Amino acid sequence: MTYLFLRYRFTFFSNITCRTFSEITSQKNGLRANVLTGDTTLKKALNKNVTSEIATLPPLPQIPQKYCRSQFEEGDMVLLRDTQKRIKSSRVFLVGPLKIGNKREVPGGILEHSSIIGKSIRDIVKTNKADKSYTIHFPTMDEYVVMIPRLMTPIYPKDASAIVSLLDLHPYSRIMEAGTGNGSLTLYLARSLYPTGHLHSIDINRDASIKARKNVTRFSRGIYSDCISFSIGQCSKVLDSMDITLSMYDGVVLDMPEPWNELSSIVPRVKIDRYIVCYLPNMTQVLELIKQIKYHQIALATEQVLEIQWRPWNVRATVIRNKMDDESFSVKQLTLNDEIPDQALGHICRPSHEPTGHTAFLVQLKKIVHT
Numbered sequence: 277m278t279y280l281f282l283r284y285r286f287t288f289f290s291n292i293t294c295r296t297f298s299e300i301t302s303q304k305n306g307l308r309a310n311v312l313t314g315d316t317t318l319k320k321a322l323n324k325n326v327t328s329e330i331a332t333l334p335p336l337p338q339i340p341q342k343y344c345r346s347q348f349e350e351g352d353m354v355l356l357r358d359t360q361k362r363i364k365s366s367r368v369f370l371v372g373p374l375k376i377g378n379k380r381e382v383p384g385g386i387l388e389h390s391s392i393i394g395k396s397i398r399d400i401v402k403t404n405k406a407d408k409s410y411t412i413h414f415p416t417m418d419e420y421v422v423m424i425p426r427l428m429t430p431i432y433p434k435d436a437s438a439i440v441s442l443l444d445l446h447p448y449s450r451i452m453e454a455g456t457g458n459g460s461l462t463l464y465l466a467r468s469l470y471p472t473g474h475l476h477s478i479d480i481n482r483d484a485s486i487k488a489r490k491n492v493t494r495f496s497r498g499i500y501s502d503c504i505s506f507s508i509g510q511c512s513k514v515l516d517s518m519d520i521t522l523s524m525y526d527g528v529v530l531d532m533p534e535p536w537n538e539l540s541s542i543v544p545r546v547k548i549d550r551y552i553v554c555y556l557p558n559m560t561q562v563l564e565l566i567k568q569i570k571y572h573q574i575a576l577a578t579e580q581v582l583e584i585q586w587r588p589w590n591v592r593a594t595v596i597r598n599k600m601d602d603e604s605f606s607v608k609q610l611t612l613n614d615e616i617p618d619q620a621l622g623h624i625c626r627p628s629h630e631p632t633g634h635t636a637f638l639v640q641l642k643k644i645v646h647t
């Protein structure tokens with residue numbers, strides 16, 4: 277065990293050393309230049325008596341009372357974090373929307389919603405078996421979209437953030453997505469447009485659209501709901517029945533199996549030089565899309581085809597056993613109580629074991645001709 281641990285440690289430190297030096301070399305001229313490189317820019321700045329310049333910040337924004345989330349109310353979604361599982365992967369559960377009289381079975385007993393309502397962020401709540409407790413949190417968007425029950429395969433955080441970036445959105449953008457599915461990507465898009473932009477979300481499946489609206493309304497007290505309009509129907513049919521001036525888009529995302537069938541109605545509604553991003557799990561779909569664009573002479577250029585890598589690492593403190601003075605200790609307890617003696621403090625730092633496989637390809641298309 278000790279051997280294995282030390283082996284991993286040495287591998288880690290040699291990796292870090294290599295990465296650090298290569299990073300340093302490649303960023304020598306950049307803002308993150310490091311004093312270790314011998315690059316003198318930062319060294320000089322640190323040695324010189326620099327005259328500071330302190331910005332004047334604008335006053336704090338007036339946040340509507342509804343969105344000041346300090347205490348839990350009826351209707352809120354809550355993330356429960358097991359207080360005993362902080363060491364490796366903490367066990368988390370999504371509960372809600374909170375309703376007086378409702379309860380939820382969790383490992384270690386039953387939790388009444390009313391035991392959460394009125395409590396503050398990070399308070400501890402107990403199940404009916406008093407030895408089991410959870411801290412309570414508002415879920416982040418990433419936690420929420422991964423943990424809500426789903427009808428369709430959602431677009432996960434890594435791809436959603438990349439799509440937001442590829443569309444080059446800003447708070448006055450008007451965009452369209454099809455299909456809505458669970459409304460997961462919908463939330464990311466709406467957040468990047470909030471509060472002045474607008475998202476038109478279309479799905480051919482009524483049940484999906486209705487579920488997505490619920491998911492959007494339940495997240496963060498529905499803060500993004502007003503930025504979104506939902507339509508039900510086949511994407512091109514919905515668009516063809518609308519006033520074209522109201523459906524001129526700064527960007528479009530298509531998460532459906534055959535997006536090429538919809539392009540003839542979509543492209544005239546996309547502003548020149550703006551993007552359509554298609555989310556396609558298979559390379560055969562990517563090829564079909566590109567062939568169809570060429571065959572039908574659609575005014576789109578393929579800017580990029582991407583696969584997004586998101587590689588979580590496991591980084592946490594641990595005990596180096598052979599540096600402890602006596603044998604009678606619990607690694608778990610020392611770590612949990614943050615009581616690892618300095619001489620025995622080590623760190624596990626390696627890619628985590630979670631599978632982070634392929635999700636889909638992102639195809640970024642640009643409208644290149646006025647139509």
Ligand SMILES: C[S@@+](CC[C@H](N)C(=O)[O-])C[C@H]1O[C@@H](n2cnc3c(N)ncnc32)[C@H](O)[C@@H]1O
Nearest residue numbers: 430431455457458459460461479480481511532
């Ligand atoms: C994989 S799901 C989308 C998931 C969604 N992006 C999310 O993050 O939750 C695909 C959706 O596309 C819808 N769909 C398929 N073809 C469509 C079309 N031609 N027009 C509109 N919606 C369509 C399906 O009904 C389905 O809900």
